Amino acid sequence: MAIAGPIGRLITLLGRLPGIGEKSAQRLAFHILRAQPEYALELAEAIRAVSQEVNLCPVCMNLTEAELCAVCADARRDASLLCVVATVPDLLAVDRTGEFQGRYHVLHGVIAPLDGIGPDDIKIAELLSRLREGRVEEVIVATNPDVEGEATALYLHRLIAPLGITVSRLAQGMPMGGDIEYTDQATLGRALAGRRPL
Numbered sequence: 001m002a003i004a005g006p007i008g009r010l011i012t013l014l015g016r017l018p019g020i021g022e023k024s025a026q027r028l029a030f031h032i033l034r035a036q037p038e039y040a041l042e043l044a045e046a047i048r049a050v051s052q053e054v055n056l057c058p059v060c061m062n063l064t065e066a067e068l069c070a071v072c073a074d075a076r077r078d079a080s081l082l083c084v085v086a087t088v089p090d091l092l093a094v095d096r097t098g099e100f101q102g103r104y105h106v107l108h109g110v111i112a113p114l115d116g117i118g119p120d121d122i123k124i125a126e127l128l129s130r131l132r133e134g135r136v137e138e139v140i141v142a143t144n145p146d147v148e149g150e151a152t153a154l155y156l157h158r159l160i161a162p163l164g165i166t167v168s169r170l171a172q173g174m175p176m177g178g179d180i181e182y183t184d185q186a187t188l189g190r191a192l193a194g195r196r197p198l
Contacts (some may be wrong), residue, residue, distance in 0.1 A: 003026075004124065007029060007033070008038045010029045010032070011025045011026050011029045012025075014028050014029055018045070018145070019166070021160070022177050031098070038166075039052050039060075042099070042145065045152055053065045054173055057069035057072055059130070060072050060103060060105050060106060060107050060130075061074045061105060061108060061123045061126060062088060062091060062104060062108040063088050063108070065193060071095070071103060071104055071108040072103065073090075076101070077102060077103050078099060078101055078102045078103070079102075079103055079136070080105070080135060080136060080137040080138065081100075081101075081102030081103065081134050081136070081137070081138050081140070082102060082103050082105055082130075082136045082138070082139050082140070083100055083102055083103070083104050083105070083129075083142050084104075084105045084107060084139055084141050084142060084156065085104060085105070085106055085107065085128065085140075085142050085143070086106075086107050086109060086110045086149065086152070087106065087107075087108065088106055088111075090106075090142065090143075091104050091106055093183050094142055099135060104126050104138075105123070105126070105130065106123065107122040107123050107124065107143075108122055108123050109121060109122040109153070110122065110144070110147060110152040111151050111152045111155055112141055112148045112151075112163040119155060122152075124156070125161070126156075127156075128160075130165070131160060131163055131165060136165055137165060137166060138165065138167075138168060139156070139160055139166070139167050140168050140169070140170065141153040141156055141167065141168070142170050143170050145170075145172050145190075153169055165166070172187070172190040172191075172194060173188075173190045173191025173192075173194050174187065174188070174191040
């Protein structure tokens, strides 16, 4: 039996979210129905606020509701060090480590020709404009170690190196707690190539 009306519409809309299938969407919809009415209103307001009040930081392309994002507004951050990430969740993951105290630039994607995404479809022009200001001394390219991430890293290196800026890549290799016996050849090869003295 098909569910029509507001419930059916809610299930359909929830089902369009990434990683949410039809059954999960149905489960979420019925959870919202069983919850207190205030919860549904708070959820609707949060979705509205995200849609209407969040925009891109004009400096780093991070998401923000203020004029500048919290990272760009933080004067304690090292402006000479820039970490380039593909997405905002990547920025959050790097920043959560507490190891990086520089600034960021979010590309909002990677170069993926098979998906029709070229350099003009992501925030590379904004990055280059920022680098031409002359304050950045090193760019750390923190894209995923997959075909698209590597292609993006190589493309960025080709554009940035002539500006006299050091371009580095995140180290790749054995994960902490991993077993050499079960590590794939590519990962083990990169771990050997990127070895460092103790």
